[in-house]
Amino acid sequence: MLSTMTTTARDRLLDAAVAAFAxxxxxxxxxxxxAARAQMSPAAVYVHHATKEELLFAISQRGHQEALDVLARSYAKVDAPVERVAGMVRDFSEWHARNSRIGRVVQYEFGALSSDHRAVIxxxxxxxxxxMxxxxxxxxxxxxxEVTDVRGTARAVLSLSVDLVRWFEPGGAHTAAELGRLHADLAVRMLRPSAG
Incomplete structure (x- = not known):
């Protein structure tokens, strides 16, 4: 029972930190x-994390690991290269849209992490x-x-997904699934060899 209560309190704390940092x-x-957002005492924060930076690191590590897992699953799902890239971009963009607040925090607060934590991220x-x-x-x-600069292109294609956390809001003009499909289509059209 104690571990369930601890997990719930920790999740509440992480959710509150994401909202506050965003x-x-x-x-x-x-x-x-x-602590106020999590409906906990300030001292309770330190039961789970020694510092505010450690709390940010926990959020960042969890967000990055989830996003990495999405890419890894998409990569493993399909063998055909074009469909693989399209699926990776679609799933990565959908994840970022569904988790845009977490994405915003982990992208824009990277510099607030300690050097050891930045190295992990x-x-x-x-x-x-x-x-990719x-x-x-x-x-x-x-x-x-057709790719002449694999490293630069991988970063650019991933940036389609990552950058949407800057402006995406749930309930806006596009759903997460629509953005995923749009980004997949754009990526494939950019990467296919030109005709003639």
Missing amino acids: EHGFGGTTTRDI ADLRRQMEQH RDALVAGVDEGVL
Whole structure:
């Protein structure tokens, strides 16, 4: 029973921190703000995380790991290179749209992390990029994708998804699924060899 209560309290705390960081930024948020949103005492925050930065790191690590898992699953689902890239972009964009507040926090507050924590997050980002690079190289090898700069193109294609956290709001003109399909279509059209 205690572990269930602890998990619930921790999840409430993480959700409150995401909301506070998204609204006021890391620097503009206090642990008191987070505790109030989580309906906890300020001291309770420190039961789970020694510092506000550790709380940000927990959010960032969880968000990046979930996004990496989405890419890895998409990569493994399909062998055909064009469909693989399209699926990866579609799923990655949908995840970012559905988790836009978390995405906003982890993208814009990266610099607030300690150097050790930044290194962990940077490694997760490298793994994401490597999945896309592998998918692009497979497409180039089969002659179905045209890419002259694999690293730069992988970053640009992933940025389609990542950048939407800047402006996407649930209930807006597009659903997460619509954006996923749009981004997949754009990526494939950019990467296919030109005719003639």
